[in-house]
Amino acid sequence: MIWRNFKMAVASLRHSKLRSFLTMLGIIIGVSSVITVIAVGEGVKQQIVGESETLGANLISITPGQTFGEDGQGFNPAASIGVSTLTEADLATIRNIDTVAVAAPLSLISGVPSRGETRASGSTIMSTTPDIAEVLKLDLAVGNFFATSTAEGTENAAASPETVLGFNVADQLFDSPEQAVGETIKLRDRNFVVTGVLAEPADGFAFGVEAQMAGGVFIPFEVGRDIAGGVANIIEIDALATDTEVLDETVAAIESAILANHDGEEDFTVMTQDQFVEVFDTIFGSVAAFIAAIAAISLLVGGIGVANIMLVSVTERTREIGIRKAVGATRLHIMLQFLIEAIVLSVIGGLLGVAAAYGLTQIIESQASIQAIFTPMAFMLALGVSGGVGILFGIAPAIKAARKDPIKSLRYE
Numbered sequence: 001m002i003w004r005n006f007k008m009a010v011a012s013l014r015h016s017k018l019r020s021f022l023t024m025l026g027i028i029i030g031v032s033s034v035i036t037v038i039a040v041g042e043g044v045k046q047q048i049v050g051e052s053e054t055l056g057a058n059l060i061s062i063t064p065g066q067t068f069g070e071d072g073q074g075f076n077p078a079a080s081i082g083v084s085t086l087t088e089a090d091l092a093t094i095r096n097i098d099t100v101a102v103a104a105p106l107s108l109i110s111g112v113p114s115r116g117e118t119r120a121s122g123s124t125i126m127s128t129t130p131d132i133a134e135v136l137k138l139d140l141a142v143g144n145f146f147a148t149s150t151a152e153g154t155e156n157a158a159a160s161p162e163t164v165l166g167f168n169v170a171d172q173l174f175d176s177p178e179q180a181v182g183e184t185i186k187l188r189d190r191n192f193v194v195t196g197v198l199a200e201p202a203d204g205f206a207f208g209v210e211a212q213m214a215g216g217v218f219i220p221f222e223v224g225r226d227i228a229g230g231v232a233n234i235i236e237i238d239a240l241a242t243d244t245e246v247l248d249e250t251v252a253a254i255e256s257a258i259l260a261n262h263d264g265e266e267d268f269t270v271m272t273q274d275q276f277v278e279v280f281d282t283i284f285g286s287v288a289a290f291i292a293a294i295a296a297i298s299l300l301v302g303g304i305g306v307a308n309i310m311l312v313s314v315t316e317r318t319r320e321i322g323i324r325k326a327v328g329a330t331r332l333h334i335m336l337q338f339l340i341e342a343i344v345l346s347v348i349g350g351l352l353g354v355a356a357a358y359g360l361t362q363i364i365e366s367q368a369s370i371q372a373i374f375t376p377m378a379f380m381l382a383l384g385v386s387g388g389v390g391i392l393f394g395i396a397p398a399i400k401a402a403r404k405d406p407i408k409s410l411r412y413e
Contacts, residue, residue, distance in 0.1 A: 350383055
C-alpha cells in the first residue's frame with residue numbers, strides 16, 4: 001500500500017512540475033544553507049586539526065590581552081588589539097623554563113619591501129629570531145634562515161642585516177627563489193641581504209601557517225626593534241614544550257612566570273593547539289546556530305507552502321477521493337495517500353537542497369581554497385529535517401482529505 005501511494009505521489013508531482021518545484025523552494029534553500037555551513041565548517045575544522053598536527057601538539061602561543069573569560073569559555077580576539085603587554089623580559093623568562101625547548105618572538109613592522117622599482121605589495125614584515133623556523137616548522141626552498149640577530153647591523157648603517165622572504169614575496173621581487181639568495185632588497189630605507197626563501201605553500205588550507213608565511217618578510221628581532229624606535233611591540237611569543245607529556249606543566253609554568261613579571265595582572269593569554277581547535281569549534285558553533293535560525297525560517301515558509309499546495313491538491317482531487325472511498329478505501333488509506341505525497345514532496349526538496357549545497361561548496365572551494373567535507377550525518381540530517389517538515393505540514397491536509405464525505409465528494413465538480 002505504501003509503495004502504491006509512493007508511486008501515486010510521484011505521478012502527481014510530475015503532473016505539476018513547476019508548482020511542485022516552487023513549493024519545494026523554501027525547503028531547498030533551508031536545507032542547502034545548513035548543509036553548506038556544516039560541510040564547510042567540517043572541512044575547515046579538519047584542516048585546522050591537520051595544521052595543528054603539523055605544527056605539533058607541544059606548540060604554545062602566548063599573546064597579549066586576556067582573550068578568554070575567567071571561566072575559559074568566552075573568546076574575545078579584540079582583547080589582543082593595541083599596544084602589546086608582552087615584553088622582552090617575558091621572552092627571557094619563558095626561555096629559562098626547564099620544560100621549554102625553544103621560544104621565539106614575533107613583532108610586526110609596517111613597510112613594503114622593494115627591489116629597484118619593483119614592490120612586493122601585501123607583504124607582512126615580521127621581526128623575530130632564527131628560532132622561529134624551528135618553532136613554526138618553516139621549510140626553506142633555498143638558502144638558510146639568518147643565523148644571528150645581527151645586532152651590530154643596527155649600530156652600523158653601512159652593514160646590511162639579513163632577511164628571509166616568503167615565497168610569494170620572492171616571486172614578486174625576483175625571477176626565481178634561487179636568484180633571490182645573496183641579493184639585496186630595501187625596506188624602510190634600509191638594505192637587507194636575502195639569505196633564504198621559504199618553500200612554496202602546498203595547495204590547501206588558506207589560513208594555514210604556510211599560506212600566511214608565504215607573504216612574510218622576516219628580519220632580525222633587534223633590527224625590527226631599532227626600526228620601531230627602540231620599542232619591541234611583541235604581538236606573539238611561540239614556544240615549544242620539550243614533550244607533550246609536560247605540556248600542561250609548561251603552560252602552568254609560563255602563566256606563573258609572566259604573572260610574576262606583570263605584578264599579578266593577567267593581561268595575556270597562553271594557548272595550546274588543542275585550545276585553538278576548541279576556539280574554532282565555539283566560533284563555528286555560533287555561526288552554525290545563526291545560519292540554522294535563518295534556515296528554520298526558510299523551512300517554515302517551505303512547510304507552509306507544502307501545506308498550502310496539499311490543501312489545493314485535496315480540493316482539486318475531491319472527486320477522486322469520493323471514488324476511492326466508494327470502492328472500499330478507508331480513511332487511513334486516504335490519509336496515507338496525501339501524507340506520503342507531502343513527505344515525498346519535502347524529501348525531494350531536501351535532496352535538491354543537498355545537491356545545491358554540493359554546488360555551493362564547489363564554488364567556495366575554488367574561490368577560497370577551503371575543502372568542504374560532507375558527512376553521512378549531514379545527509380541524514382537533510383533527509384530527517386525535510387521528512388519532518390513533510391509530516392508536520394502534511395498531516396492537516398491529509399486528515400482533511402480522509403474526513404471528506406464520500407457522497408458529497410462524488411457530487412463535487
